[in-house]
Each structure stands twice: as structure tokens, then as C-alpha cells.
Amino acid sequence: xxxxxxxxxxxxxxxxxxxxxxxxxxxxxxxxxxxxxxxxxxxxxxxxxxxxxxxxxxxxxxxxxxxxxxxxxxxxxxxxxxxxxxxxxxxxxxxxxxxxxxxxxxxxxxxxxxxxxxxxxxxxxxxxxxxxxxxxxxxxxxxxxxxxxxxxxxxxxxxxxxxxxxxxxxxxxxxxxxxxxxxxxxxxxxxxxxxxxxxxxxxxxxxxxxxxxxxxxxxxxxxxxxxxxxxxxxxxxxxxxxxxxxxxxxxxxxxxxxxxxxxxxxxxxxxxxxxxxxxxxxxxxxxxxxxxxxxxxxxxxxxxxxxxxxxxxxxxxxxxxxxxxxxxxxxxxxxxxxxxxxxxxxxxxxxxxxxxxxxxxxxxxxxxxxxxxxxxxxxxxxxxxxxxxxxxxxxxxxxxxxxxxxxxxxxxxxxxxxxxxxxxxxxxxxxxxxxxxxxxxxxxxxxxxxxxxxxxxxxxxxxxxx
Numbered sequence: 001x002x003x004x005x006x007x008x009x010x011x012x013x014x015x016x017x018x019x020x021x022x023x024x025x026x027x028x029x030x031x032x033x034x035x036x037x038x039x040x041x042x043x044x045x046x047x048x049x050x051x052x053x054x055x056x057x058x059x060x061x062x063x064x065x066x067x068x069x070x071x072x073x074x075x076x077x078x079x080x081x082x083x084x085x086x087x088x089x090x091x092x093x094x095x096x097x098x099x100x101x102x103x104x105x106x107x108x109x110x111x112x113x114x115x116x117x118x119x120x121x122x123x124x125x126x127x128x129x130x131x132x133x134x135x136x137x138x139x140x141x142x143x144x145x146x147x148x149x150x151x152x153x154x155x156x157x158x159x160x161x162x163x164x165x166x167x168x169x170x171x172x173x174x175x176x177x178x179x180x181x182x183x184x185x186x187x188x189x190x191x192x193x194x195x196x197x198x199x200x201x202x203x204x205x206x207x208x209x210x211x212x213x214x215x216x217x218x219x220x221x222x223x224x225x226x227x228x229x230x231x232x233x234x235x236x237x238x239x240x241x242x243x244x245x246x247x248x249x250x251x252x253x254x255x256x257x258x259x260x261x262x263x264x265x266x267x268x269x270x271x272x273x274x275x276x277x278x279x280x281x282x283x284x285x286x287x288x289x290x291x292x293x294x295x296x297x298x299x300x301x302x303x304x305x306x307x308x309x310x311x312x313x314x315x316x317x318x319x320x321x322x323x324x325x326x327x328x329x330x331x332x333x334x335x336x337x338x339x340x341x342x343x344x345x346x347x348x349x350x351x352x353x354x355x356x357x358x359x360x361x362x363x364x365x366x367x368x369x370x371x372x373x374x375x376x377x378x379x380x381x382x383x384x385x386x387x388x389x390x391x392x393x394x395x396x397x398x399x400x401x402x403x404x405x406x407x408x409x410x411x412x413x414x415x416x417x418x419x420x421x422x423x424x425x426x427x428x429x430x431x432x433x434x435x436x437x438x439x440x441x442x443x444x445x446x447x448x449x450x451x452x453x454x455x456x457x458x459x460x461x462x463x464x465x466x
Contacts, residue, residue: 011222016218019215022212024154028282028296041279051395059384062074063384068111073219080212080215116138116142144311146310147307150306151307154298161296180284251388260386266424275401313366325366335359
């Protein structure tokens with residue numbers, strides 16, 4: 001038997017799973033698939049620049065006017081446009097659709113985080129449980145389902161690109177340029193033996209057709225099955241409209257809170273570490289030493305580890321606390337960074353190509369689940385603005401990392417990720433200690449309740465037979 005709130009968590013998670021099966025697969029391939037003139041990485045930079053711009057004003061405006069559900073739907077439409085832009089990749093197709101995706105990205109994620117936080121607090125009030133524990137649990141379930149999108153999206157790309165008849169062995173002179181021992185700004189694709197060249201166009205179109213299909217499916221799932229739990233709040237906001245500048249500046253007003261400022265390194269690190277794996281590891285280690293058809297399989301390993309660990313850490317956070325998990329993630333990333341600095345990738349060491357992203361995925365599961373939950377717990381009365389700030393600062397990490405991707409050597413990129421990690425491990429405990437000494441009180445459940453649904457919520461929504 002599942003409650004209405006839990007059912008909604010499953011619907012949101014399934015919708016994001018379908019949407020990011022497409023986007024996650026495309027993101028992993030951009031640095032290799034559209035490598036000409038750095039166009040793929042440039043499009044990723046534009047995406048996160050768009051997210052930064054939209055984070056400044058769009059999430060509070062859209063969520064308060066449209067509600068969480070329809071904000072999610074609009075954001076999903078923006079994501080699907082990026083798949084269409086990749087059908088005929090060029091500066092005039094990729095860059096505009098990248099910016100459209102960016103504009104929809106921050107409202108999409110802010111609405112999702114707000115929706116899960118509201119659902120968690122409502123369910124906690126009903127069950128007489130601690131709000132933070134239920135919110136943590138809901139975020140763990142979401143990321144368990146959502147992160148598996150990396151498995152399905154990359155499985156599609158590997159199976160389809162694996163049909164390419166031009167796959168052959170990589171010569172030793174190309175292998176010697178892989179990893180941090182070479183600058184890694186470009187991959188030698190001039191050799192006819194190199195497997196890093198672009199796959200046949202018919203295979204690319206087949207993959208993009210699959211990605212567009214699952215993206216449209218995501219829009220339908222959320223539109224049809226997700227409950228509009230904040231409908232009453234949205235109607236009240238439209239009826240008692242605040243001044244536009246008040247809503248517009250909500251994201252910036254929250255920057256007066258020193259806790260948010262102190263969490264900026266942690267939030268930006270999330271962008272740095274994700275961009276490194278999807279932009280640098282896939283190009284300079286996997287594509288360079290194994291070929292582009294292996295990118296999907298390697299990122300599947302990342303996605304599977306991320307998905308399983310998201311569920312696991314969402315459950316055990318109530319017993320270990322956030323701090324222990326964050327320090328464990330930091331230690332794991334530190335070990336991976338040192339390994340990447342010292343390792344010279346070679347096809348004979350195939351297991352290593354999969355172990356490193358699996359460990360990275362385990363750490364990323366902690367960064368994602370616990371940071372999202374932390375924002376929801378620290379800023380319960382300003383959730384829309386808080387999660388908008390989260391997306392803005394995380395996206396700034398992405399933009400910076402993708403911006404220097406085309407002119408800094410790989411070794412220096414690893415040192416930058418390491419430096420941000422160290423700063424994060426110094427600043428984050430300050431906020432955690434303050435929250436331990438002065439716990440933030442959750443807001444009351446009553447303000448989210450829709451009187452029309454009270455009778456329904458008292459009963460069973462659905463029953464699953466074992």
C-alpha cells in the first residue's frame with residue numbers, strides 16, 4: 001500500500017528517468033560526437049549559462065504562477081528541444097536549443113525539489129515522523145530511479161553505435177596521448193584506425209529518434225499522472241499577487257543568508273565533478289583509449305552505481321547523519337582524482353575504465369541526494385528561491401569547467417577539481433555544525449493541504465500485491 005505522496009514521488013521520478021535517458025546520453029557524447037571546433041562542449045557551456053540566467057528570476061515566478069507540476073512540464077519541453085537540435089548539429093541549431101534547455105532547466109529542477117520537499121513534509125506530518133528523514137528518503141528514492149537514466153540512455157548509444165562497421169584497434173601513438181600524461185586538448189582522429197571518429201549519420205539519427213521518443217513520453221507521464229499538490233497555493237498567489245520585483249528578486253534576497261553563501265563551494269563542486277566525468281573522462285580516457293562506442297558502457301557503470309547508492313544513502317542518512325556521508329564522498333573523489341593523475345589508460349586495463357566511474361557515481365549519489373535534501377531542510381520557507389540558488393551555483397560550476405575545457409591541460413583540470421573539493425570540505429562543516437546546534441523548524445503541513453483532497457488523502461491511494 002502506498003500513500004498519495006509516495007505515488008507522486010514515483011511519478012516525478014519516472015518522468016525524470018525518461019527525460020534524462022535522452023539528455024544524459026547526449027551530454028555524455030557531446031565532447032566526442034560533436035568535437036569539431038569544440039562545438040559539443042560549447043553547447044554544454046551554453047546550457048549551464050542559460051540555467052544560471054534562468055535561476056536568477058524564473059523559478060519563483062513560474063512555480064508561484066504555474067505550480068510545481070506545470071513548471072516541470074514546461075521545463076521538460078525545453079529539454080526535448082535539445083534532442084531536435086542535435087539532428088543537424090551546427091552552431092545555428094545546437095546553440096539556440098542549448099539556451100532554450102538552459103532556460104527551462106532551473107525551473108524544472110527547482111519545481112522538482114520543491115515538490116519532493118512539500119510531499120515529504122506532508123507525509124511526515126501524517127505519520128508523525130521527522131520531516132528531514134522523510135524528505136531524505138524521498139530524495140533517495142528519486143535519485144535511485146533518476147540516476148538509472150544513465151544506464152538506459154548510454155545503453156542505447158552503445159548498442160546503436162556498436163553497429164558501426166568502421167571500428168578497429170587504436171594505434172599505440174594515439175594511446176600514448178591519453179590521460180593526464182598528455183595535455184588532452186585534442187584527440188587524434190586523423191588516423192583511419194582511430195575509433196574516436198564520428199559514427200555513421202544514420203546511426204546518429206536512429207539514436208536521436210529514440211531520445212526524442214522517450215523525452216515526449218516523459219512529458220506525457222507527468223502531465224497525466226502527477227497530482228497538482230500546490231494548486232491552492234498557486235491560486236492564492238495569483239489572487240493576491242505580490243509585486244513583480246518581490247518575486248523577481250527572491251533568489252537574490254536569499255543570498256543575505258550566510259548559510260547559503262557558505263554552501264556555495266559545495267554546490268559548485270557538484271557542477272565541477274559532474275562536468276569532469278561527462279566532458280573530460282569520456283573524451284580523454286574512454287574515447288581516446290577504447291573508442292566512442294565504449295562511452296555508453298562506461299557511463300552505464302556510473303549510472304548504475306549512482307542509482308543504487310542514491311537509494312542506499314537516502315535510507316541510511318538517518319542513522320549516519322549527512323556529515324559522515326559527505327566526508328566519505330570527499331574521500332572517494334580524492335582517491336579517484338589521484339588515480340586519474342597517475343594512471344596511463346590502455347585497453348589492456350579494461351576493468352579500471354569501469355571501476356573509476358563506479359566509484360565516482362557512488363560519491364555523486366551522496367553529493368546529489370544529501371545536498372538537495374540539505375537545501376530543503378535549511379530553507380523550508382523559501383524553497384523555490386533556495387533551489388533556484390542551488391541550480392544557479394551548480395550550473396556556474398558546470399560553465400566554468402566547460403569554459404576552460406578547450407584551453408587548459410587535463411592535469412590542471414584535475415587540480416582545479418581537487419582544489420574546489422578541499423574548499424568544500426572546509427566550508428560545509430560550518431553550516432552542518434550550526435544546524436546541529438540550531439535546528440531549522442519545518443513549516444506546517446496545513447498550508448499545503450487542498451481541502452478537496454483531504455478525504456482522499458486519508459485513505460489508500462493504491463495497493464501493490466506481492
